[in-house]
Amino acid sequence: MDESIVWLTIFVLSVFVGVEVISKVSSTLHTPLMSGANAIHGVILVGAVLVTGTAESTAGLVVGLIAVVLATVNMVGGFVVTDRMLQMFGGRGRSRSASSGDSGTGSTKEAGR
Amino acid sequence: MIPTWVQLAYLVAAIFFIVALKGLSSPRTARRGNLIGAAGAVIATAVVFAERDLDHVLPILVAVAVGSLVGVVGAQRVQMTQMPQLVALFNGVGGGAAALVALLELVELSERGSVADVAGFDLVATAFTIFIGSLSFSGSLVTFAKLQELMTTRPVLFPGLPVAFGGSLLAAIAVSVLLVITPALWPGVVVAVLGLILGVLLVLPVGGADVPIVISLLNAFTGLSVAAGGYVLGNTLLLVAGTLVGAAGTFLTRMMASAMGRSLANTLFGALKGGSTLGAGEASDRPVRSTGPEDVAILLGYAQRVIIVPGYGLAVAQAQHTLRELVDVLIERGVQVDYAIHPVAGRMPGHMNVLLAEAQVPYEQLKEMDEINGDFKQADVALVVGANDVVNPAARTTPGAPIYGMPILNADEAHQVVFMKRSMRPGFAGIENELLFNPQTNLLFGDAKQTMSKLLNAVKSL
Numbered sequence: 001m002d003e004s005i006v007w008l009t010i011f012v013l014s015v016f017v018g019v020e021v022i023s024k025v026s027s028t029l030h031t032p033l034m035s036g037a038n039a040i041h042g043v044i045l046v047g048a049v050l051v052t053g054t055a056e057s058t059a060g061l062v063v064g065l066i067a068v069v070l071a072t073v074n075m076v077g078g079f080v081v082t083d084r085m086l087q088m089f090g091g092r093g094r095s096r097s098a099s100s101g102d103s104g105t106g107s108t109k110e111a112g113r
Numbered sequence: 114m115i116p117t118w119v120q121l122a123y124l125v126a127a128i129f130f131i132v133a134l135k136g137l138s139s140p141r142t143a144r145r146g147n148l149i150g151a152a153g154a155v156i157a158t159a160v161v162f163a164e165r166d167l168d169h170v171l172p173i174l175v176a177v178a179v180g181s182l183v184g185v186v187g188a189q190r191v192q193m194t195q196m197p198q199l200v201a202l203f204n205g206v207g208g209g210a211a212a213l214v215a216l217l218e219l220v221e222l223s224e225r226g227s228v229a230d231v232a233g234f235d236l237v238a239t240a241f242t243i244f245i246g247s248l249s250f251s252g253s254l255v256t257f258a259k260l261q262e263l264m265t266t267r268p269v270l271f272p273g274l275p276v277a278f279g280g281s282l283l284a285a286i287a288v289s290v291l292l293v294i295t296p297a298l299w300p301g302v303v304v305a306v307l308g309l310i311l312g313v314l315l316v317l318p319v320g321g322a323d324v325p326i327v328i329s330l331l332n333a334f335t336g337l338s339v340a341a342g343g344y345v346l347g348n349t350l351l352l353v354a355g356t357l358v359g360a361a362g363t364f365l366t367r368m369m370a371s372a373m374g375r376s377l378a379n380t381l382f383g384a385l386k387g388g389s390t391l392g393a394g395e396a397s398d399r400p401v402r403s404t405g406p407e408d409v410a411i412l413l414g415y416a417q418r419v420i421i422v423p424g425y426g427l428a429v430a431q432a433q434h435t436l437r438e439l440v441d442v443l444i445e446r447g448v449q450v451d452y453a454i455h456p457v458a459g460r461m462p463g464h465m466n467v468l469l470a471e472a473q474v475p476y477e478q479l480k481e482m483d484e485i486n487g488d489f490k491q492a493d494v495a496l497v498v499g500a501n502d503v504v505n506p507a508a509r510t511t512p513g514a515p516i517y518g519m520p521i522l523n524a525d526e527a528h529q530v531v532f533m534k535r536s537m538r539p540g541f542a543g544i545e546n547e548l549l550f551n552p553q554t555n556l557l558f559g560d561a562k563q564t565m566s567k568l569l570n571a572v573k574s575l
Contacts, residue, residue, distance in 0.1 A: 053167025072180025
């Protein structure tokens with residue numbers, strides 16, 4: 001019974017951490033954040049490898065291997081495509097992005113060119 | 114018992130994931146955050162292979178190689194306009210993987226012997242993983258089909274849909290209970306099939322504009338199913354990672370829904386209640402003021418302040434590069450130009466930022482809605498390109514309109530408004546835009562890319 005409580009504790013704390021770490025995200029980054037979070041749950045690959053590696057029947061092995069392929073697509077594809085998006089964000093504007101937050105309404109933006 | 118060093122390695126991977134999500138929340142750290150997340154995933158995967166004497170290592174490695182290849186090629190080939198589809202697809206396969214893992218674990222659990230040997234809650238979690246995983250899989254595929262326009266983007270409704278939905282849900286719960294009482298593979302398969310059906314039924318009635326919110330929701334679902342799978346397998350890393358994504362995804366979904374001025378329930382089930390995401394979808398024949406590229410060029414070239422409101426139509430026409438050139442020319446002429454980015458511009462929240470970043474628009478020219486909305490009053494021209502619903506005043510003035518309550522860009526406060534449009538067809542929400550008929554509004558009809566090139570040349574020759 002004690003062990004269940006430990007699991008519950010981990011779960012509840014993870015919920016709070018999950019909400020807390022992204023609570024201040026700017027809408028600019030919603031798409032990469034969604035894509036990056038998407039890649040993280042690709043870690044189901046760990047589970048897929050475990051069940052496939054202990055499979056005792058051929059059917060089990062085949063289903064397990066399918067799960068491994070799907071999970072890898074999720075994980076690898078997710079991280080790569082997120083990086084591709086963020087690479088573009090980091091383009092020309094990068095060095096100045098820090099100062100863009102405090103630019104007043106009337107200030108001119110010619111400097112950006 | 115899992116060895117201590119493995120547990121510690123999982124802890125490190127979990128910390129990496131938390132740092133990754135934190136990093137992804139800020140433009141400066143986003144890319145590094147994503148790479149940290151990838152490192153966490155690599156650690157986790159490497160540990161599994163090192164941890165135990167696994168059988169079938171070679172076929173597993175081949176499967177990993179195949180999956181990596183598919184993932185990398187898909188990620189490299191995709192066009193930025195198709196990003197929402199790809200995220201949906203990646204999310205769906207993750208859900209599918211979670212469901213398959215739980216099904217295999219169910220076989221293992223049911224062979225373990227009498228019911229007493231198997232903790233009841235393990236089976237509850239197994240059923241949950243199978244159900245949510247397969248729901249996320251099929252739901253994501255339908256989402257993909259909608260966004261790729263393999264099927265209609267409008268809400269699909271048929272009589273009896275609520276009954277079918279409720280019936281399948283109840284059946285899934287009933288069979289799950291049966292699965293917990295008498296563990297066997299077949300109820301697991303039935304739960305999976307019901308999950309697949311419900312995923313389709315959940316997404317069908319959602320209209321095009323709301324589909325991105327559904328992607329985010331299904332993303333959270335997959336996270337939760339991975340978390341439950343972690344409990345079943347006794348793997349803390351899966352529990353933590355899945356829960357992080359589930360919680361963050363749910364929170365993000367709510368933020369997106371509120372950016373559109375809607376509740377999540379209204380997004381999902383609005384169409385069922387009738388009319389909510391369904392506009393008339395017809396073009397009006399009321400008189401509008403149409404203009405040519407030369408006139409707009411004069412308007413823009415001699416303005417002091419121009420605010421551009423880009424929409425998905427811009428990216429579909431691949432006109433964002435030409436737009437950037439136009440802005441460059443205007444800035445050289447001394448015009449102050451900014452882009453006003455609505456939170457849901459594009460087909461996915463934050464999508465427009467990605468699309469403009471691709472066209473190498475400097476980050477500091479992109480202004481978020483709250484930042485720029487006060488400036489429209491001083492703007493000489495608001496140039497609306499391929500956007501519609503995000504500047505529709507009906508969101509402020511017409512209770513009962515599908516977009517009523519959605520915060521919008523105050524383009525109507527600019528001295529002059531220029532709309533670049535292909536036709537008078539309404540936007541995603543399917544409702545007419547009063548702004549088109551305002552006296553200070555000029556319409557520039559035509560394909561965004563061609564018209565933009567003409568406009569660019571006209572401004573250059575001023």
